[in-house]
Every structure is written in structure tokens, then in C-alpha cells.
Amino acid sequence: MFVAIENNKIVGTISFQGNKIKNLFTFPAKQRKGIGTKLLQKIEPIIKKRFKKIVVYSSLDAVPFYKKMNFESKKKIIKKIDSTGIRQILMEKNLQKINKKNLGNLPKAENFESMI
Ligand SMILES: CC(C)(COP(=O)(O)OP(=O)(O)OC[C@H]1O[C@@H](n2cnc3c(N)ncnc32)[C@H](O)[C@@H]1OP(=O)(O)O)[C@@H](O)C(=O)NCCC(=O)NCCS
Numbered sequence: 001m002f003v004a005i006e007n008n009k010i011v012g013t014i015s016f017q018g019n020k021i022k023n024l025f026t027f028p029a030k031q032r033k034g035i036g037t038k039l040l041q042k043i044e045p046i047i048k049k050r051f052k053k054i055v056v057y058s059s060l061d062a063v064p065f066y067k068k069m070n071f072e073s074k075k076k077i078i079k080k081i082d083s084t085g086i087r088q089i090l091m092e093k094n095l096q097k098i099n100k101k102n103l104g105n106l107p108k109a110e111n112f113e114s115m116i
Pocket of ligand 1: 023024025026027030031032033034035036037038056057058059061062064065066068069
């Protein structure tokens with residue numbers, strides 16, 4: 001597990017099992033300050049060494065966060081707990097996909113020769 005610490009206090013947590021994200025939480029008063037992003041960025045390179053994709057059973061509330069992090073929704077799931085159920089969305093991010101946003105400044109193919 002990794003924790004985010006601010007002024008000696010834990011303000012966020014993340015853990016993972018295989019390629020599955022577990023326990024990603026940012027303390028409510030500290031949300032929308034980039035902590036969740038940093039926690040995810042911490043584990044992605046570790047998972048990428050062994051897996052082609054990263055998966056999470058997301059709470060409905062966290063779906064916009066994961067979408068922003070380039071995850072795609074794959075399946076709606078209702079997890080049975082007693083007689084009730086918790087709705088989750090299985091989301092995945094392909095760790096091998098080239099992020100086109102980062103390719104913006106690359107030279108065009110015809111210019112490659114002059115660069116060699
Ligand atoms: C999901 C969670 C971990 C996000 O953590 P965070 O530290 O707030 O995330 P960030 O600040 O890094 O957010 C990055 C971007 O994701 C998007 N985002 C995050 N939370 C969002 C929300 N509630 N609604 C819409 N977009 C959201 C935004 O685009 C945000 O960037 P912006 O603030 O510049 O617009 C946090 O909301 C949380 O702990 N939620 C409760 C527990 C939970 O549902 N955990 C997930 C279990 S699967």
C-alpha cells in the first residue's frame with residue numbers, strides 16, 4: 001500500500017493486487033487536488049512491468065475520475081452484500097496504448113530521415 005502524506009497526516013491511500021487497483025481513497029476534504037492522480041501514477045509503472053492492462057471495480061462516484069485517467073468502462077456489476085447490492089463498474093486501462101495526446105510534437109514521417 002502507498003499513502004499520500006501532508007503535514008504528517010495520511011490524506012490518501014492506494015494498493016493493488018496483481019493488476020487490480022484496491023483501496024484508492026482521498027480524504028474528502030483533500031479531494032480534487034491531484035492526490036488521487038499522484039497515487040495512481042505511483043502504481044501504474046509497477047503494474048506495467050508485468051501486465052498489459054490495469055483494472056478496477058470502480059464505485060459509481062469514482063467513474064469520472066477513472067475516465068479522466070484514461071480508463072474505459074467495461075461492465076456494470078452488482079456485488080451482493082447480504083440482501084443488498086453495491087453497484088460497481090469494471091473499468092480498464094490499456095497500459096500499452098500510445099497516448100496520442102503525447103505525440104502532438106513529433107515530427108511528421110517524411111522528416112524522420114533528416115533526424116537520423
Ligand atoms: C476517486 C478519488 C480517489 C479521486 O481522488 P482525487 O484526489 O479527488 O482525484 P484528483 O484530484 O487527482 O482528480 C483528478 C481529476 O479526476 C476528475 N475527478 C475527480 N473526482 C471527480 C468527481 N467527483 N467528479 C468529476 N470528476 C472528478 C477531475 O477531472 C479531476 O481533475 P480536476 O479536479 O482538475 O477537474 C476520490 O474522489 C475518492 O476518494 N472518492 C471516494 C472513494 C472512492 O470512490 N474511491 C474509488 C474506489 S474504486
